[in-house]
Amino acid sequence: MTSADKRRLVIREMAHSELLFVETIHASAFGRDEEARLPHAIISAGHDVISVVAVDGDYFVAHALFTALEGADRALALGPVAVVPDRQGEGIGARLVRFGLDLARERGWRSVFVLGEPGFYGRLGFRAQLAKGAVVPWAGPNFQALELVPGALDGWSGVLVYPEAFTPGDEQD
Numbered sequence: 026m027t028s029a030d031k032r033r034l035v036i037r038e039m040a041h042s043e044l045l046f047v048e049t050i051h052a053s054a055f056g057r058d059e060e061a062r063l064p065h066a067i068i069s070a071g072h073d074v075i076s077v078v079a080v081d082g083d084y085f086v087a088h089a090l091f092t093a094l095e096g097a098d099r100a101l102a103l104g105p106v107a108v109v110p111d112r113q114g115e116g117i118g119a120r121l122v123r124f125g126l127d128l129a130r131e132r133g134w135r136s137v138f139v140l141g142e143p144g145f146y147g148r149l150g151f152r153a154q155l156a157k158g159a160v161v162p163w164a165g166p167n168f169q170a171l172e173l174v175p176g177a178l179d180g181w182s183g184v185l186v187y188p189e190a191f192t193p194g195d196e197q198d
């Protein structure tokens with residue numbers, strides 16, 4: 026990406042009317058519908074979210090969603106995150122997530138949990154060690170956390186409750 030391209034790329038919060046564009050980003054990046062449906066399901070259910078996009082002219086190139094979790098103090102779940110296939114590897118995903126993390130910190134959120142590739146999220150400061158105390162169905166080396174406030178997860182452990190849209194078909198029994 027040239028410096029002129031970088032200047033043209035706008036990273037900002039998503040407007041509600043842009044949900045449809047965001048769905049197409051996830052559908053093309055993941056090649057299936059599961060992640061594409063999540064933003065609409067979560068936002069329309071009224072959950073507290075931070076939803077950020079990267080837009081190049083009229084072209085929506087990336088989206089990341091942060092959703093409030095229950096079970097830890099002021100904690101967010103990050104995901105889905107996607108960059109359209111023809112713009113991956115340009116640093117857009119990392120810029121977008123950092124923008125969302127900065128907004129979250131400004132708004133008083135204390136920690137962020139993510140399930141994903143440590144090769145990508147580790148560079149952004151996420152650590153599996155910090156998520157060790159979380160009881161979730163997807164615990165493991167790809168389940169990571171980041172403290173927005175230093176020490177926010179010190180000594181914490183508990184069940185993290187995700188919005189139902191993250192676990193379709195799970196009866197929570």
Ligand SMILES: CC(C)(COP(=O)(O)OP(=O)(O)OC[C@H]1O[C@@H](n2cnc3c(N)ncnc32)[C@H](O)[C@@H]1OP(=O)(O)O)[C@@H](O)C(=O)NCCC(=O)NCCS
Pocket residue numbers: 054055105106107108109112113114115116117118119120140141142143144145148
């Ligand atoms: C994963 C994804 C969001 C990364 O966005 P991106 O804009 O392509 O990534 P960036 O260019 O910002 O990469 C930042 C760094 O992470 C690394 N990285 C990116 N994707 C990676 C991956 N899947 N595994 C390991 N490292 C990765 C890059 O090499 C880069 O490293 P560098 O700083 O040393 O150059 C994007 O590729 C994507 O949408 N993939 C398909 C959907 C997906 O898998 N989403 C994530 C679900 S957890």
